Structures are given as structure tokens and as C-alpha cells.
Amino acid sequence: MRRGAEEILRRLEAAYPEVRGTALRWKTPLDLLVATILSAQTTDARVNEVTEALFRRYRTVEDYAEAPRGELEEAVRSLGFYRQKARFIQEACRVIVEEHGGEVPRSMEGLTKLRGVARKTANIVLQNAYGIVEGIAVDTHVMRLSKRLGLTEERYRDKIERDLMESLPREKWFMFSNLLIEHGRRVCDAKKPDCAGCVLKDLCPSAFTFPHNKR
Numbered sequence: 001m002r003r004g005a006e007e008i009l010r011r012l013e014a015a016y017p018e019v020r021g022t023a024l025r026w027k028t029p030l031d032l033l034v035a036t037i038l039s040a041q042t043t044d045a046r047v048n049e050v051t052e053a054l055f056r057r058y059r060t061v062e063d064y065a066e067a068p069r070g071e072l073e074e075a076v077r078s079l080g081f082y083r084q085k086a087r088f089i090q091e092a093c094r095v096i097v098e099e100h101g102g103e104v105p106r107s108m109e110g111l112t113k114l115r116g117v118a119r120k121t122a123n124i125v126l127q128n129a130y131g132i133v134e135g136i137a138v139d140t141h142v143m144r145l146s147k148r149l150g151l152t153e154e155r156y157r158d159k160i161e162r163d164l165m166e167s168l169p170r171e172k173w174f175m176f177s178n179l180l181i182e183h184g185r186r187v188c189d190a191k192k193p194d195c196a197g198c199v200l201k202d203l204c205p206s207a208f209t210f211p212h213n214k215r
């Protein structure tokens, strides 16, 4: 176990007791799969604005699989990369219909075979929708914070995930990812982290090393 990861987790749990899982809004595993695919290169808040109407209109995998592509693109257009996202959602749903009896797969292997679904998305769906923990969801916040905090020196998500998994016991993986994301949103900003206001500043090798707050 990497020194410091347990303490980081303990402090973030104390700082954000309200965090229970993903900030994406969803009711069914399908909603969550779609929302997570849509969340690439945008914020969860923006995705939640779009999915409110989307989930009223598309309720089953067949709804997505059979929709005219242009109609689906229009429905997610404001999120950027909308053509690719609509294609991924539709192709994933077609495979779910054809190979999984219409049910979102409950395994890492089944999920990562779907178009547009890598380990990050699969981890989010498995953990939040099914309570299955196979890894740690590494999004842009988790990448940035785990490097700043000295928990990894790797550049690629899969290797960062492996380092984080070695840092903490399995029962902590789900919350660790969610708490790092929350801390990244609120305090450890990509460009201007608020090190002075950070509960981790005495543990963090990157504290006060940024142009705006160098000591």
C-alpha cells in the first residue's frame, strides 16, 4: 500500500461527507451508460442538463438502437463531439440488444467490448449501477490529482489505475475515485489549484508549486 493514500482518503471523506457516487444523474444502468459516454470532454453538470430531456425520450436500448442517427445527434448536440457520442451510444445499444438480451452487461469484459466504452466508463457503470468493483474510474480529475499527490508517475489511464489500485484496498476504490473528482472540481483546479485552502496541502508534493501561488 502506498504511504499517504489512506490518509488522503480519510481527509477527503471528512471534507465531502455528502459524496456517495457519481454526480451524473441516472435511474437505470442504461441511463448511466449513456450519461457516462456523453460525459467525455465535458462536465457532469452539462451532461445532466441534456439527459433530463434525453432520458424522457429514450427509455430502452431499442429506442437508442433504432433511432434515426440525426435525431440522436441533435438531442446531444450541445455537448460537443456529438456525432461520435451519438454513434457510440447507438452502436453500444445495438450490441446490447443483439448480444446481451437488452441488458447492460455486468462485467468489465462485456462493457469494454462496447463501442465508446473503456475502463473508466465501465468502472463507473459497474460500481454505481451494479455495486461491482473491478477497478478505479480514472477520469481527467483523477489523472491530474493522483499525479499531483505523488500517487503515480504514469501518463496513461490504465497504468494510473493500476498504481491507484495498489495504493488502497479494494473496498476503498469506489469512493477514492469519487472523492478525488470532487476535490478536483472544488479545490484542485487544473490551472489554479487553491493550495492554501486544501485539506491535503501538508501531504501534497505539488502544493504551492504553481505560478499563481508559489511560495
Ligand code: SF4
Residues within 6 Å of the ligand: 148, 149, 187, 188, 189, 193, 194, 195, 198, 199, 200, 201, 204, 205, 206, 207, 208
Ligand atoms: S495542495 Fe494544491 S496541488 Fe496539492 S492537492 Fe491540494 S490543491 Fe491540489
